[in-house]
Amino acid sequence: MKSLRIEEYGGVDVLQWKESPQPQPGPHQVLIKVDAAGVNYADIMRRQGNYPGPDLPATLGLEAAGTITELGSDVADGRLSVGQKVMAMGPQGQAEYVAVNANFVFPYPDGIDPIHAGGMPITFLTSYHLLKSRGALQAGDTVLIQAGASGVGTIAIQLAKEWGARVVVTASTEDKLELCRSLGADVAINYTETDFEDEIKSLTDGRGVPLVLECVGGPVLEKSVRCVASYGRLVSYGNASGQPANLSAADITTLNRSVIGFSMGRSPIGSLDHQGAMQELAPMIMDGRLRLIVDRVLPMAQAPDAHRHLASRGTRGKVILTP
Ligand SMILES: NC(=O)c1ccc[n+]([C@@H]2O[C@H](COP(=O)([O-])OP(=O)(O)OC[C@H]3O[C@@H](n4cnc5c(N)ncnc54)[C@H](OP(=O)(O)O)[C@@H]3O)[C@@H](O)[C@H]2O)c1
Incomplete structure (x- = not known):
């Protein structure tokens, strides 16, 4: 072969x-x-x-x-x-x-x-576990999804909407932002033109959002932590930029923020219920609510x-x- x-x-x-x-x-x-x-x-x-x-x-x-x-x-x-x-x-x-x-x-x-x-499998299960298993998304939450037009981002947008969230995304081009909007994103930020941290603050009266999904790393991770609301969560699941991040303890502790890691490939067998996740996702895939x-x-x-x-x-x- x-x-x-x-x-x-x-x-x-x-x-x-x-x-x-x-x-x-x-x-x-x-x-x-x-x-x-x-x-x-x-x-x-x-x-x-x-x-x-x-x-x-x-x-x-x-x-x-x-x-x-x-x-x-x-x-x-x-x-x-x-x-x-x-x-x-x-x-x-x-x-x-x-x-x-x-x-x-x-x-x-x-x-x-x-x-x-x-x-x-990777995009659907990653999105499921980011939002639910690790991110503990609740209906009514606002979630910030970095790289919204990525393979994972395009599924996470649809799933978050399906679960009742308000979705804010970032992407680098108008074409990508338009795709994110077509998938249900409520707010789409071109981070090459607008400072996404300022934008999140103004969208939330300075409070930040309960959940951020972050996969770019470096300065984007640093700024993303400051977009998290008090007692909110940031799930870090990638480092596409390859850049190191310098996280400030003050940014994490003062607002009781949680920074959570996620690697599906490095999760011990049995620690994540993939079969249950796929069973929950299957009806949404079949009736077109979730599309690749x-x-x-x-x-x-x-x-x-x-x-x-x-x-x-x-x-x-x-x-x-x-x-
Ligand atoms: N932890 C896990 O289990 C898990 C599972 C799946 C994927 N991941 C991670 O999730 C991320 C997305 O994966 P994917 O396969 O969906 O990716 P993808 O479709 O290739 O999209 C990656 C996007 O990241 C953005 N980006 C920002 N800075 C970048 C840089 N310096 N170089 C390259 N891309 C950059 C780009 O969007 P813009 O042009 O809009 O900025 C790019 O299109 C990756 O970091 C990947 O490693 C993690």
């Missing part, structure tokens, strides 16, 4: 769509013939050597969708079967076949586009173009690769 391999860390030229050994499912895994696999910002960091994963040489990818072709010896709870269409979260999904732990495999019904399914925003679909052999596009901040929603 073919897979998207890296043998060393570096620029896009280290990406190789090439023959590699087909994985065998372990006792708790299923083997999936892949229809499509989403590209995440973490794939860029992994290619650069800034994100954990199996030793090199390795196959890239954190999610995929396809058809189950084989069950591991201990996968026998009746939930999964050969021939079933599933989406899955786990490493090495950008390949013709992937073996994934059954806990991270989600059957999906007819009606979901099999190509779109490949880009759903697909920026483009490319063949795996064009993964370098996908990485360039993401790294240049050109995307709106998800990029998906097909074998």
